[in-house]
Amino acid sequence: MGHCTSLRRLFGFALAGLLLAAVATFLSQARQKSVNAKAERILVEKGARRLTLFCAGRKLKEYRVALGFSPVGPKQREGDGRTPEGKYAIDFHKSDSAFHRALHISYPDAADSARAAEAGVAPGGDIMIHGLPNGFSALGPAHHLRDWTAGCIAVTDSEIDEIWGSVADGTPIEIRP
Numbered sequence: 001m002g003h004c005t006s007l008r009r010l011f012g013f014a015l016a017g018l019l020l021a022a023v024a025t026f027l028s029q030a031r032q033k034s035v036n037a038k039a040e041r042i043l044v045e046k047g048a049r050r051l052t053l054f055c056a057g058r059k060l061k062e063y064r065v066a067l068g069f070s071p072v073g074p075k076q077r078e079g080d081g082r083t084p085e086g087k088y089a090i091d092f093h094k095s096d097s098a099f100h101r102a103l104h105i106s107y108p109d110a111a112d113s114a115r116a117a118e119a120g121v122a123p124g125g126d127i128m129i130h131g132l133p134n135g136f137s138a139l140g141p142a143h144h145l146r147d148w149t150a151g152c153i154a155v156t157d158s159e160i161d162e163i164w165g166s167v168a169d170g171t172p173i174e175i176r177p
Helices: 002-036 110-119 137-145 157-166
Strands: 041-045 050-055 058-064 086-094 102-105 128-130 172-176
Touching (some): 058 157, 102 157, 128 157
Parallel strands (some): 041 172
Antiparallel strands (some): 041 050, 050 058, 086 102, 086 172, 102 128
């Protein structure tokens, strides 16, 4: 009788282990799909310090971000430390960046350039979603403690690696206050 009870217990543990392994595999694959899926649009909410990737109207992934050192309001001119607001596109992937990796945003558009020209100032440019400065990846999420870029949108190096693989050139990006 003891032998049968031991076999049942062993079988039960084996079955439970297989079930746990199956669930872990499923969850891992589901996470991989969401990370590897191509984003159809990007939304940046400056006030929430959040970047969200969307596909087919559904959220793929969300990231905490750091912004320009003077984040309130839209970018007005070069050097103001503000992150632009409006609708743009990712126009190219930049692998030879001073940051881990970078996705260039199509700022300034015609309206931004006209507004700056009217004010007699340069609109600025080189606005990107990027990782941490080269050599500073150890900062990791601690970089969120304050807004520090010159007007860009910063994430950790591992996050820009995910975003880099999920976002194609031409992907629309909306940056809201």
